[in-house]
Amino acid sequence: MKATLGSLPAHDDGWAYEIKWDGHRTLAHIDAERTRLQTTSGRDSSERWPEVTAIGRGLNASTAILDGEMLVIGEDGRPSFDLVQRRDPSVHAAVFHVFDVLSIDGTDTVDLAYLDRRRLLEQVLEAGDHWAIPPHHVGGGADLLAATAAQQLEGLIAKRVDSTYRVGTRTKDWLKIKNRNRVDVVIGGFSTGAGNRSGTFGSLLVGVHNDTRLRFAGGVGTGFTQATLERLTALMRPLTTTTCPFDPEPPSAVKRTATWLRPELTATIEIAEFTNDGHVRHASFVELKDDR
Known part of the structure; x- marks a missing residue:
């Protein structure tokens, strides 16, 4: 669901x-023999999270199917989606936050009301080092x-x-x-547009100041109306340059379709967060800062 x-x-x-925990949605199929962890695409992810497969020790039943979010906690004490994607198990352990129960001892619970399922979940699962029931x-x-x-x-x-x-x-x-967090970024380029954006651009290539350098922070490809696309294109064309304004330069995959700009335009965008690499995640354009 x-x-x-x-x-x-x-x-x-x-x-x-x-x-809302920022991780990988996971189903845990638990029985006496083993625990199988399953992604939303149906893939078996048990080998990726071996510490969580011991969850059967905390189960007050023979079998169960549990629904939850697989998390990795960063040094700042907050869940990090970036660490979930590329964690080092020797450094960062996983924690499975279980928020629903679909079956207990072979009996489906899906037709019960949410609050009834939550009460059953709290009865059937005891917290452990690598799994927990977050409050509601x-x-x-x-x-x-x-x-x-x-x-x-x-x-x-x-x-x-x-x-x-x-x-x-x-x-x-x-x-x-x-x-959604609003941040100001410098527009240092844009990627080539395709389809209905072939006459404008695909995404803005943005950066943030780090001391005296402009550090590349990723792309912003959503949040534009057609009028905004056309207006930004008109403002950016006179600023084109052959010199990349970012230090260090972005990856080759970015550079292949990039047009560089003199870094004179600043935009406000909304993001979910900055990744550990310093890139914007789930970024959406709000406005040019000078338009306020």
């Missing part, structure tokens, strides 16, 4: 909230969302308290509510 991207419900009545909150969505923003977490999942678990469905019974 998947959440639909949305905003906070207008009223808290009938809604529970969980923190009935009501209080606005305060909890503000708290996640203050802690630089991704946001919330809102779930109807009476909703059943609809396998394989993206539904508005679950809402994904994201915090």
Whole structure:
């Protein structure tokens, strides 16, 4: 079951909230013999997270299917999607945050209401070093969302308290509510556009100042109206140069389709976070800073 991207419900009545953890969605199929961890694409990921396959030790049942998020916690104490993708197991251990139960001892629980499934989950699973049941909150969505923003977490999942678990469905019974951070970046180039952007550009290539250098911070390819694409193209064309403004230069894959600019335009963008490499993640254009 998947959440639909949305905003906070207008009223808290009938809604529970969980923190949205930034990791890999995972199902754990547990029985007496072994635990199989499964990705959303159906791939077996057990070998990637060996420390979590011991979760059966904390199960107060013979078998179960659990749903949750596989996390890796960074040095700052926050989940890091970047570390999930390229973690070193000898340095960063995984933690499986379990938020739902689909089956216990061969009996499906998907037709039970959300709050009933949560109560069963807390009875059937005891916390361990590499798995936990994160708390949920009935009501209080606005305060909890503000708290996640203050802690630089991704946001919330809102779930109807009476909703059943609809396998394989993206539904508005679950809402994904994201915090977005606004940052100012320098436009140092753009990539070649294709299709309906063949006359403008594909994405902005942006950077942030690091001492006296302009460090490459990735691309911004969304958030543009057609009018914005055309206006930015007109503003950028006179600034084209053969000299890359970024130090160090971006990877070769970026340079192959790049047109460099004198770094004179600054934009405000919304991002989920900066990755460990210093690149913007889930970036969307907001405005040129000079337009304020």
